[in-house]
Amino acid sequence: MDITDFYDTFFEEADELLAEMETHLLDLDVDQPDQERLNAIFRAAHSIKGGAGTFGFEALQRTTHLLENLLDYARRGELQLRRDIVDTFLEAKDMLNDQLDAYRQGGEPDPEALERICETLRRLALEEIGHHAEADAPAPTPASKPAAEPEPAAAVGGGRYQVALLGVADKDRALLIEELGQLGEVESHEGDVEQYRVVMKTSLSVDDIEAVMCFIVEPEQLSIQALDTPAEPVAEAAAPQAGKAEQTEQAAQAEKAETADKPADAKPAAPAKAAGKSASKAPAGGESTSIRVPVAKVDQIINLVGELIITQSMLNQVAEDSDTGKDTGLVTGLNLLQRTARDLQEAVMSVRMVPMDYVFSRFPRLVRDLASKLGKEVELVTEGKSTELDKGLTERIIDPLTHLVRNSLDHGIETPDRREAAGKPRTGRLLLSAQHQGGNILIEVIDDGAGLNREKLLAKARSSGLSVSDSMSDDEVWQLIFAPGFSTAEEVSDVSGRGVGMDVVKRNIQSMGGHVEILSKPGQGTTTRIVLPLTLAILDGMSIRVGGETFILPVSAVIESLQPSADDLYTLAGGDTLLKVREDYLPVVAVHHALDVAEAITDPTRAIAVIVQGEGRRYAVLVDNLIGQQQVVVKNLETNYRKVPGVSAATILGDGSVALILDVSDLHRLAQSKKDNRIFGNVSHLVEEIEPS
Structure with a gap:
């Protein structure tokens, strides 16, 4: 082997x-x-x-x-x-x-x-201790054991055990017996492939033997039973009660008498515990309850399921466009295929979902070490550890969260003396929470520190050459910390002050299809809120038509749609247009203008305004028509083609054509840049380039 x-x-x-x-x-x-x-x-x-x-x-x-x-x-x-x-x-x-x-x-x-x-x-x-660390650990004695209720011998360790190896081939058995020999003394071994029994004497516990052996065999192939309890420690404890400590045989009799005198509610003997543990380890029929599968194999299945959904959409499209769509049997079969494909997709996606505890478990050590380094006292609290997120996203969210946590400890939470002077507890509180919100996951980093200082942020922005004004809202001021090179640290340290990090945090979160928001109250603390899709593989999209092109808006970003009236449209001096929706004035983003789509509706009052949210702001996106909602398979455009401004990804529609998935925030920036004559080309040519590949 x-x-x-x-x-x-x-x-x-x-x-x-x-x-x-x-x-x-x-x-x-x-x-x-x-x-x-x-x-x-x-x-x-x-x-x-x-x-x-x-x-x-x-x-x-x-x-x-x-x-x-x-x-x-x-x-x-x-x-x-x-x-x-x-x-x-x-x-x-x-x-x-x-x-x-x-x-x-x-x-x-x-x-x-x-x-x-x-x-x-x-x-x-x-x-x-006064001992060399290489020396063997001291043997357990009644004097050295902590003053706690004694555990069964099988848990503490020491004694003879029968180790049953179930379904282990002859050629593999030698290694296992050799390993057991390293854990103790092998007294005998016999049996066949179905069950091979090894009797051994060791000072280790059942848990210890199982933990080592399970590196070599599966848990269901291992069954361990204690044959007797350790003789020497029991004799030492029992002999004084009988007054015959020097007689081994009398000590054994005293042990027997002591066992007989035990009350009915005493702890079960070691063999009972060992047998129970073995039973729990090996389910009925010897079947394992879980398997380890490489992530690459799961990704391959997800890709195949995505292709299946695309094919199913194509079949639906063909049925609708032909006379076969009137065949009730065919329609029933296609509907069944659609439901089955969706159930299969949800089942496969659930395999990639892992609890947020996978992410949160990394931070207690970070908070402990960094708080000690900064001379602060911080209590870390986590909520929603069982909330699940796609494994690919959990890997990518660790770095942004790490920076946000470090930022809260360094800039947010004050030193114990300052907190005490402000009437706060000396120990600061840092909360990491996760919860599902519709089709997204909401992750928050909340500290009860000093909060953000509006005047300090504005002053730093002006000195950095950023365009700011005193009339900016608090939300807009808080977003300044995401500007490249922006830092309010008074001196550079190995923790912060170099002006890198927060802009990277924002870019990384946007690359995952999410956005980040900041909420802060002076003297009370800061909340950083991250909103992410549960998965990047498949999303529910709203199909829209602009000119002769079809685009996709993520349903999670869509709030409502309406027909604008001339009275609700306002044109500013710089050429920007705002749409009044109830009491709010929203920037208008015309898709045909940003992406140079030909033959589109240019009159806003004849178009449809889709109200969407991105990066904590709301926009009114002008489109020609709403086609409907559908599930789409996300294809990474940057990997397969190149980075396209205003577009986050692409998908394949039921008719086989390519549709671009819009990034609303980037689309707004693209529309603004068009005023500087930075044109990116007609979207029709872009789609034609993508489709052959």
């Missing part, structure tokens, strides 16, 4: 264990550490060490061995935790991440970095 076949599984599970370790370390109360958290951290390190040893990752095994022993001292109460010790554990966790990355790329970890972290862990062990 080629052991490298299991590398990817080990790397993925090790990443998950390290993420779990970091979460538990950040949540630890150093004054009253939770025993279960300490056990979970220890098990994570121990599992990684076992896998590293199996695959020959020496540096990873060496680091985790040192860390594991220190964690074992901590969970036994022999190492008194402090914040700086937890910081050291987190530093070691970061180093384990770096080592994993090196092995994943087929290289070796940095030897100097390895020696530094090993020396740090050795020094910590010597200073705090």
Whole structure:
């Protein structure tokens, strides 16, 4: 068996264990550490060490061995935790991440970095415990165990176990038995492919054995049962009660008597727990409840489903344009195909959806480290962690969110003394929230800091040469922070002050089909709101007609449509036109003007105004006709052709023609630029260029 076949599984599970370790370390109360958290951290390190040893990752095994022993001292109460010790554990966790990355790329970890972290862990062990960190962890004794309710032996570890390997081929079994031999002493092994039984003696727990072995076999192929409890620790505890500590046989009798005297509500014995755990690990019939699939395969299925939807739209179009559209059987079949295709699309898209916890889990460490660096006290709160978003978007939203969080900590939340002087709690509050809003996801970064200073922003904008006025609304002033090169930091640091970041945040969010808004109240805090589509693969669009061209507006951006009257249209001195809708005056964007569409309706009173929202503003988009709503498959125009101003993507209609998906905000900017005679060419020629490719 080629052991490298299991590398990817080990790397993925090790990443998950390290993420779990970091979460538990950040949540630890150093004054009253939770025993279960300490056990979970220890098990994570121990599992990684076992896998590293199996695959020959020496540096990873060496680091985790040192860390594991220190964690074992901590969970036994022999190492008194402090914040700086937890910081050291987190530093070691970061180093384990770096080592994993090196092995994943087929290289070796940095030897100097390895020696530094090993020396740090050795020094910590010597200073705090007086032992070398390489030494084996101390054996559990009644005196060293924390004063907590004793756990069953199967959970604590120690004893004889029967490990059943289910459905493991003969050629693979040798490696597994060898691995079990590294975890303890193998007493016997026998059986066949269907079930091979290994009896072993070890000081580890059932959880520890499973965690290491599951790097090699699937959980449903493994069943572990405790054959008896550890003899020595029980004898030591039972003998004093019987007054016969020196007699092994009498100690065993005392143990038996003690077991008989236990109350009815006592904890179940170790074998019962082990059996229960094995049962939960292996579902009925030995079937696994989940599988790991590469993202590339899911993307391929999504693309195929997209092509299926396009084909289904084409069939509908052909049926409508021909006499076959009167065939009730054909119509019924096409309607069924349409429903099935949509259900299939929703089912496949759900596979790519991941909870926002995937994103939010990265920020407790960032907030902790940065707040400490800035001398601030900050409490991070997350809401809506179960809200789901397309995996492709979660990967791309991490960097913008990271910058917004750093910005809130650096510019927003004040130092404890300033907060106290302002009548606020010394500890600032940073909230990350996510929720679904129609066909979009709303992500908010909210701090209770000083808020944005309008006068300071205007003064900085003027000094930077930006065109501003005192009559600007607050929303327009807040948007100034997204201008390239704009920064209000008084001095440059490694956290901020270089005038880069917020403009990149805005561009990245726009590239994902979303927009960002700023809300702020002086002295009360700032809210940054990001609105994103749930997925970029397929969207619900509103088909519109301008001249001889068909365009798509995202339904999520459409608010309403109306027929403008001459009394509601106002022309400004610079040539801009505004449309009054109730009490608001909205910029008018004529699609035929921005994209040079021929034979379009040029009289606004004969056109239809579609009220849309983009980048926190509303616009009135003038079109000739509304065709209807339909689901469209999004094709990346920049990847397949080139970047086109005013257009975010393209799609293929039921008749096989290409339709451009409009970017409303960029379309408005394009229309404004046309006044400077920067013409981008006729859209009909653009579509003709795209269609052959």
